[in-house]
Amino acid sequence: MDEALVGELEAAIADIGALLVRVRKYRRGQTGDGATLLDEALALGDRARRLHRHDALDRAAARGLLTEAAALAARVQGLLSAVRAAAEYRAAVAAYATGDVAALAAALPAIFAGLEPVPRAPDLFYPLAWRRRGEPRPVAEIVAEVKRCRDEGVVAEGDDLAPGADPELPAVLLLGAAPPDEPVMLRFPSGACGEPVYRLADTGEFLVYAPRLRAPFTVLLRPTFETEDDEDTGAYPAWRAALAVALGAANVPVEEA
Template sequence: MDEALVGELEAAIADVGALLVRARKYRRGQTGKGATLLDEALALGDRARRLHRHEALDPAAARVLLTAAAALAARVRGLLSAVRAAPEYRAAVAAHAAGDAAALAAALPAIFVGLEPAPTPPDLFYPLAWQRRGEPRPVAEVVADVQHYRDEGIAAEGDDVAPGTDPELPAVLLLGEAPPDEPVMLRFQSGACGRPAYRLADTGEFLVYAPRLRAPFTVLLRPALETEDDEGAGAYPVWRAALAAALATANVPAEEA
């Protein structure tokens, strides 16, 4: 058995899987040709494992599977290109750039799987990074972050894997509940975002499609970490008090979570 060839085959099959993860967040990736591609990828992986298990994955068989994997990857890439060339997708990108909330609302649910309009979202939360390498960040840094979010807004993000977004349709991700393991977070009261919100059915997270989310918020500070065993628990009370004082000096509203 040619181990190098087997490794190449494993990488090729993994590449197909990664491409399918990207494709299946779109509705086109889970219907019609998209559903067929998943079935073919699963069958290809099963065939490779079966041959390997029976020590029948000789170079000739591996090359046949490599050719099939390359062809399958090309078809998934073609599907992704078709998604982004589709009229509804181009309309959504144009609406996002123009800030046209109505046009975006009409287009988005037809593009992404599991994306639901949330006309009356609950209070929404955005956790803040408060540690670096296990130690509390300097209070001045955290306050500077908060002031930046207040004055400039939170920048939208989008990548090829995250559900409900991609590089051309970025969004700000917010949580529908205050996470118990996050001691510092921003809270946007219901309706305060000023832009339509959408809920991801699988995770319960919310997305706001805007280049930047600039809206009023309150900083929530938990009185203590979730457990005394949490890293940084000993330093947290003093750090929290200093942060609360600095936020007050900066005229940033803050309250206990």
């Protein structure tokens, strides 16, 4: 058995899996050709594992599977390119760029899988990173970030793997409940985020499709916070008190979570 060739095959199959994650967040990736490609990828992986388990994955078999994997990856990439070249996708990108809320709201559910329209969103939450390398971030740094969110808006994000968004249709991801393990977060009151707002059916997370979310919010601070690190737990009350004072001085409304 050629271990280098086996490693190459494993990497090729993993690459197909990553491509499928990218394409299956779109509706076209869930049905038709997308469903067929998923079935073929699973079958290819099963065959490779079965041959490996029975010590039958010789050089010839591995090269044959590599050829199949390359062809399958090209087909998945082709479907992904077709999705992003489709008229409905390009229309959504144009609507996003021009701020045509009505056109964008109508287009999004036909593009991304698992999007549920939310006519009026509940209170939504945006956790802020409060530690770096295991240490609390400087209070001034947190306050500066909050002020940027207030003055410039929360910046949308979208990558190839994120469900419901991508680099051309980024969104601000918000939570429908204040997470218990996050001590600092922004709370956007019900209805404040405008449109279009959608809920991801699989995760319950909310997406606001705008380059920047400019909406009123308050900062929620947990009065106490428990971590696995006793030292962090002891330092939190003083850090929280200093942050609350600094946010108040910056005219940022604060409330207890």
